[in-house]
Amino acid sequence: MKSLTAALLQQSCSSNRQENIEKTSGLIRQAAAKGAQLVLLQELHCTPYFCQVEDPQLFDLAEAIPGETSAQFGKLAAELGIVLVTSLFERRAAGLYHNTAVVFDSDGSIAGSYRKMHIPDDPGFYEKFYFTPGDIGFTPIQTSLGKLGVLVCWDQWYPEAARLMALAGAELLIYPTAIGWDPNDTVEEQIRQREAWITVQRGHAVANGIPVLAINRVGFEPSPTDPQTGIRFWGSSFVAGPQGELLAEASTDNEETVLIELDLKRSETVRRIWPFLRDRRIDDYGELTKRYRD
Numbered sequence: 001m002k003s004l005t006a007a008l009l010q011q012s013c014s015s016n017r018q019e020n021i022e023k024t025s026g027l028i029r030q031a032a033a034k035g036a037q038l039v040l041l042q043e044l045h046c047t048p049y050f051c052q053v054e055d056p057q058l059f060d061l062a063e064a065i066p067g068e069t070s071a072q073f074g075k076l077a078a079e080l081g082i083v084l085v086t087s088l089f090e091r092r093a094a095g096l097y098h099n100t101a102v103v104f105d106s107d108g109s110i111a112g113s114y115r116k117m118h119i120p121d122d123p124g125f126y127e128k129f130y131f132t133p134g135d136i137g138f139t140p141i142q143t144s145l146g147k148l149g150v151l152v153c154w155d156q157w158y159p160e161a162a163r164l165m166a167l168a169g170a171e172l173l174i175y176p177t178a179i180g181w182d183p184n185d186t187v188e189e190q191i192r193q194r195e196a197w198i199t200v201q202r203g204h205a206v207a208n209g210i211p212v213l214a215i216n217r218v219g220f221e222p223s224p225t226d227p228q229t230g231i232r233f234w235g236s237s238f239v240a241g242p243q244g245e246l247l248a249e250a251s252t253d254n255e256e257t258v259l260i261e262l263d264l265k266r267s268e269t270v271r272r273i274w275p276f277l278r279d280r281r282i283d284d285y286g287e288l289t290k291r292y293r294d
Contacts, residue, residue, distance in 0.1 A: 002265050004145050006038040007031035008258040010237040010250045012219030013048050017061075020046050021069065025076055031257055032080040037106075038145055042217045042237075043087045043153050043178040044099070052223045052231060054129040062091035065113065070102055078108025083143045085150060087176040089130075090115070099131045101150045101176055103141045112141035116152040117161065124182060124223070124231055127154070138164035146171040146264070149210075153177045156201050156214065160288070166208035167277070171264060173204055177216040180233035194234050194252070202244035209271040211247075211262055212240045218255060242270040 009027045013020050024045055031039050044050075046069060050058045063069060069088060077084040083106055090100040099116035115134025119127045138161055140147040149170025155161045156175045165173060179197060181190045205212040218235035222228070238249040239260045250256040271277065287293055 001146060003261055003263050004037050005035050005259065005261045006040065006213060006239070007034070007036035008040050008213060008215045008237045008239070008248075008250070008260075009045075010042065010216060010218050010235050010258065011045070011255045012233075013045065013217060013221070015048055017046055021072065025072075027257060028076060028082075028084065029080065031259065032082050034257075034259055036082060036259060038083045038085070040085045040174055040213055040215045041087055041176060042215045043176040044089060045087055045176075045217070047089070048221050049178045049217070049231065049233075050224075051127045051130055052124050052221070053225050054126050055224070059091075059097060059130070062089040062097050064092075065090050065100060065102055066110065070104075070110065073102075074104045074108040074110065077104035077106060081106045083111070083145050083148075085148070085174055085176065087152065092132075096132055097130055098134060099127065099152055100134075101152055103143060103148060103150060105143050107144075111143045112139075114139075114141065114150045114152065116155060118154040118158055120154045138168065140165055140168050140170040149173045151175050153179060156197075156204075159204060159207065162204035162208055162212075166210060171210060171267065172262075173201075173208070173210060173212045175201065175212070175214040177214055177237075178233065179216055180221075180231040183220075183230070183232055190234075194236060198236065198238060201238075202240045202246070205240040205242055206244040206274075207276060209242045209274060209276065210267050211242055214238055218250075218253060242267045243274075 084104040090098040101114045103111045105111040117134045121128040149165030217233045220232045222230035235252045239247040248260045
């Protein structure tokens with residue numbers, strides 16, 4: 001395809017799972033009515049961001065894929081004739097869970113999935129308690145709209161993940177995300193964090209010569225153990241072109257649908273003038289497979 005229209009759905013989430021799914025489904029319908037061919041949802045969009053605490057009971061939020069929720073979103077994708085990127089808490093087996101992006105093609109079938117590879121473990125983001133690192137690898141998902149390089153949140157900080165997706169033929173890099181501020185951080189620190197998040201992903205677009213689409217949630221979600229603390233998700237969902245140019249950006253505090261028409265021909269044009277893939281010194285990159293060079 002020479003171009004496509006994408007929609008990034010930036011929203012808040014309540015503690016009511018069904019309410020979240022119905023709200024998201026309504027926003028998907030609205031985006032499709034406005035011409036969206038590709039609709040992108042934020043990380044773990046069916047629930048609040050439960051990884052603020054370590055609680056074994058919260059594994060009950062996970063479900064099999066295929067399962068009830070994936071069937072529901074698949075049916076909606078088929079009805080609207082869109083490619084839909086979702087983000088689900090996968091129960092693979094007893095005691096084995098993943099943070100999984102599931103992509104539905106325009107006929108409602110599962111085009112493919114990606115299990116989050118980089119798993120953080122920080123105050124308020126206790127994901128290692130819940131998620132096993134992915135084992136599918138960095139493989140683009142073939143859809144009727146092209147090859148989608150779908151990664152998830154913490155993956156967005158790693159140039160290796162973006163590069164491997166690009167080397168496998170990804171035409172877009174897509175990052176469902178749940179990232180925000182600790183309200184106790186200073187305003188200056190909050191600004192640095194948000195700008196670093198945008199900058200590193202724009203760098204992936206530049207280094208690989210393909211667009212990047214990052215979809216973040218928005219709003220304050222209190223900690224289940226201490227409602228006076230929590231995470232204020234900074235929204236700021238954005239689209240960068242193949243030279244890192246900002247094509248669209250949402251606010252830090254409002255629910256929004258970002259609708260953007262992408263010119264897919266630009267990636268070819270940019271890679272001809274900035275042939276980074278051509279000039280890579282693959283014969284000298286062996287040290288990258290080491291944790292650290294002592």
